Amino acid sequence: MSLGRDIDHWGTNPGDAIDAALQAIETALQELLSTDPAYWRTSQKKDLLERLEKLQAMQAALKLRVLAAAGDIAEETGAKDVSGWLRTELLVDKGVARSQIKLAAGVAKYDLVAAGLAEGVVSQDKARVITKALDAVEADPAASGEHLVSAEKMLVDYAAWMTANELKNAGRRILAEIDPARFEAAEAKALQREEEHAARRTFYTARDNGDGTIDLHARVSRAVGMRLRTILDSLAQPRKLSAENKGRKAPYDRLLGQAFARVIETYDVDLLPRHGGHGTTVFVTMSVDDLRKDLGTAALGFDGDQITAAEARRMACNADLVPVVLGTDSEILDLGRTARLAHPIQHRALRLRDKGCQAEDCDAPAAWTEAHHLTPWSEGGQTNLANMVLLCPSDHHRIHDADYTYERLPDGRIRFARRTRTG
Numbered sequence: 253m254s255l256g257r258d259i260d261h262w263g264t265n266p267g268d269a270i271d272a273a274l275q276a277i278e279t280a281l282q283e284l285l286s287t288d289p290a291y292w293r294t295s296q297k298k299d300l301l302e303r304l305e306k307l308q309a310m311q312a313a314l315k316l317r318v319l320a321a322a323g324d325i326a327e328e329t330g331a332k333d334v335s336g337w338l339r340t341e342l343l344v345d346k347g348v349a350r351s352q353i354k355l356a357a358g359v360a361k362y363d364l365v366a367a368g369l370a371e372g373v374v375s376q377d378k379a380r381v382i383t384k385a386l387d388a389v390e391a392d393p394a395a396s397g398e399h400l401v402s403a404e405k406m407l408v409d410y411a412a413w414m415t416a417n418e419l420k421n422a423g424r425r426i427l428a429e430i431d432p433a434r435f436e437a438a439e440a441k442a443l444q445r446e447e448e449h450a451a452r453r454t455f456y457t458a459r460d461n462g463d464g465t466i467d468l469h470a471r472v473s474r475a476v477g478m479r480l481r482t483i484l485d486s487l488a489q490p491r492k493l494s495a496e497n498k499g500r501k502a503p504y505d506r507l508l509g510q511a512f513a514r515v516i517e518t519y520d521v522d523l524l525p526r527h528g529g530h531g532t533t534v535f536v537t538m539s540v541d542d543l544r545k546d547l548g549t550a551a552l553g554f555d556g557d558q559i560t561a562a563e564a565r566r567m568a569c570n571a572d573l574v575p576v577v578l579g580t581d582s583e584i585l586d587l588g589r590t591a592r593l594a595h596p597i598q599h600r601a602l603r604l605r606d607k608g609c610q611a612e613d614c615d616a617p618a619a620w621t622e623a624h625h626l627t628p629w630s631e632g633g634q635t636n637l638a639n640m641v642l643l644c645p646s647d648h649h650r651i652h653d654a655d656y657t658y659e660r661l662p663d664g665r666i667r668f669a670r671r672t673r674t675g
Contacts, residue, residue, distance in 0.1 A: 290452075309372040312375070313370040315356075317366075325337050355383065365408060377416040385426060386400060390428065394427075407426060454470075483515060487620065506536050602640060611644070616644035621644050647668075
């Protein structure tokens, strides 16, 4: 593809040099693509990835330079602007095209950023973060031209050892780093405004999918979101490793979802508000026959929502709920037992005894386990150490799953087997 065949006023044709350079790049890429990385040495793969990262930054620098000087393309083609031409000719989404043109204009303003891109030191993502931070400095009435120059130099230097997200955080407080005495108070006020804005925009909604799941949608402050992610990561990681060791690999987003359920299920109900002198309690209503069945249903709460008998038994092991067990004429046979739940001192004793999940093929630590009654509470099982073992949430679900049977081994571990179905 030729980028121009006109002779300039020096009597040369710069288009020929551009074509030759592009053809050399295309040829080199085709040669690399014709090889299979599976046969490359590890050092070659590392070298290629490192050099490609630099080359991508240099390619972005070239593209942004051209976009910054591409107003004549719109004039020649009749497009409303360059983004319109990118949409119609190159099939680039309008929003993406406009973002690229905005970045091109921003990079053109800042020489050090442009130079960092051209040298392959600053990636396109980092250039976007830096130019946005510098635009904020430029718009700050308390900042001077010297502050802007210092901020650009500092952020370009940071780009050599920070990720784009880390650079974004540094950009938010760059003025406070340059001149702490002058800008720290202003930064504190800005953070306060940001937190107040986040509080106003916080919300939570839930939609029942009708298939046993509920979709949750929420917006919280960055601080709360990061704290939640840290909690979920810490809860999901041991189970992720355990699942991989057992050959049951699961997507990490699923493990995070299970970790979120774990947070809800094990929340300390003593911290909940009290109503009429009583702690908030969940009632599970079911017949005594269903409670003892593998297949049965229970009503969760007072709105008629249904769960399985197995789930009700699992919840009864460690949740703060009252099982309302009904007889044949719907009379209340049992409205919970205070001794049904393991006392905290019993749980500590179980941790000392069992050390971790007692499933034979699991290595989840004791910190992520729950106390399970071997003889179910519904069948008269006692809440004592002899009748309880520690299980991780995954294996606690499994022991209540009708598709599995289990036996207790001489060493106290639990061995699971998939139940054989007949008929």
